[in-house]
Amino acid sequence: MRRSLKDQLRQLYGFSCGYCGVTEGDTGAELTIDHFQPVVHGGSDLIENLVYCCHACNSYKGDYWNPGAEQRLLHPRNDELSLHLTETEMYQLRGLTATGSFHIAQLHLNRAPLIAYRHRQGQQQLLRQEVQDMRKRQERLAEEIEQLWNLLETQYPQQDL
Numbered sequence: 636m637r638r639s640l641k642d643q644l645r646q647l648y649g650f651s652c653g654y655c656g657v658t659e660g661d662t663g664a665e666l667t668i669d670h671f672q673p674v675v676h677g678g679s680d681l682i683e684n685l686v687y688c689c690h691a692c693n694s695y696k697g698d699y700w701n702p703g704a705e706q707r708l709l710h711p712r713n714d715e716l717s718l719h720l721t722e723t724e725m726y727q728l729r730g731l732t733a734t735g736s737f738h739i740a741q742l743h744l745n746r747a748p749l750i751a752y753r754h755r756q757g758q759q760q761l762l763r764q765e766v767q768d769m770r771k772r773q774e775r776l777a778e779e780i781e782q783l784w785n786l787l788e789t790q791y792p793q794q795d796l
């Protein structure tokens with residue numbers, strides 16, 4: 636496969652697995668390329684048929700191909716995943732449809748390392764949000780302090796504060 640095509644896929648998928656979401660940075664390497672419609676089933680090398688994905692998801696998917704069936708895999712760029720699956724409070728994926736449940740089972744998307752990964756991602760997101768909230772609060776407090784100093788200076792202009 637041409638390097639330029641792989642680089643285009645990497646960017647298209649945000650340098651992360653189209654199926655489970657792990658990033659190159661988390662794996663320490665570039666990921667693989669899956670033919671969504673496998674070559675053995677007539678799939679092409681067109682970018683629309685390629686999915687940038689981790690080795691594990693690529694292995695679990697294998698040459699599976701059953702288009703149009705209720706039990707089919709979801710294409711990460713063509714299917715609206717949120718209609719088929721959701722994440723629980725315990726960072727597990729749960730199918731909202733039969734297709735979503737099949738997709739999760741076929742790709743083993745609730746394997747222990749992925750649950751731990753989603754948990755870490757969730758905790759990082761919570762910490763980022765907390766930092767943003769604290770920065771906003773700090774800005775508001777700085778504004779209040781400035782307003783109070785201005786009030787003091789106008790109320791007591793002759794005194795050293």
